[in-house]
Amino acid sequence: MKIATWNVNSLKVRLPHVLDWLAAHQPDALCLQELKQEDKNFPLAEIEAAGYHASFAGQKTYNGVAILSKAPAQDVVVNIPGFADEQKRVLAATIDGVRLVCAYFPNGQSVDSDKYQYKLQWLDALITWLEGELKQHPRLALLGDYNIAPDDRDVHDPKAWEGQVLCSVPERDAFRRLLGLGLHDSFRLFPQAEGSFTWWDYRLNAFRRKLGMRIDHILISDALLSSCSGCAVDIEPRKLERPSDHAPVVVELK
């Protein structure tokens, strides 16, 4: 089973890239973030024509998440139960017996902002909910744009980013608390090139200069660990015309 995550930064703009990527890679499931569109505008016909089912939770302008899958989705849940939130950031569904949680973590803007406080509260709510979700669904993967660079290895200039949003101690602690639930960073289960990132700023030729961050992740539960045979970032779509600023991350489960 091949599962993947991709922050597309507007599904309307990126639909051709998504359809090409589905055709080329044939994942069993693809989690999308930052749809930036209302559900009435979701390109369901195009996705179905590509051979995929779709669950989605969108909103105007911001956020929005979807799970595309070859097999139909079961037990779909939108947002974190018990955490009141206007923003559409979480979608959970069971595909082929694996619980997939697609998440677009808040950015946080800067550590002294209200948005950062919202991010920390959102992280607390996610962790509390996932603890129960893992008991109900031991075979679980958390895929998405975490907006957290877990380690200095995941940052092109760790000195410059030290203590900044995406790298701050409370954010990295939250990432470790997720691991503490019995989740594993699939990317670090395998040898990886130095300077492996999933996001590069649109400005200053950041991609060409390899100035990126690894903030998109696929965590897998204990029960999936032994079946995981690979994890990789696909930087090819970042080279296309009008790319998303994020690259897809792909995990193989035997």
Place this chain on the structure above:
DNA sequence: ATGGCTTGAGTGTCAAGA
């Protein structure tokens, strides 16, 4: 120089992203 692009909204130019 707290900028640099890209997107959506909407027709001015700004908020938000990370």
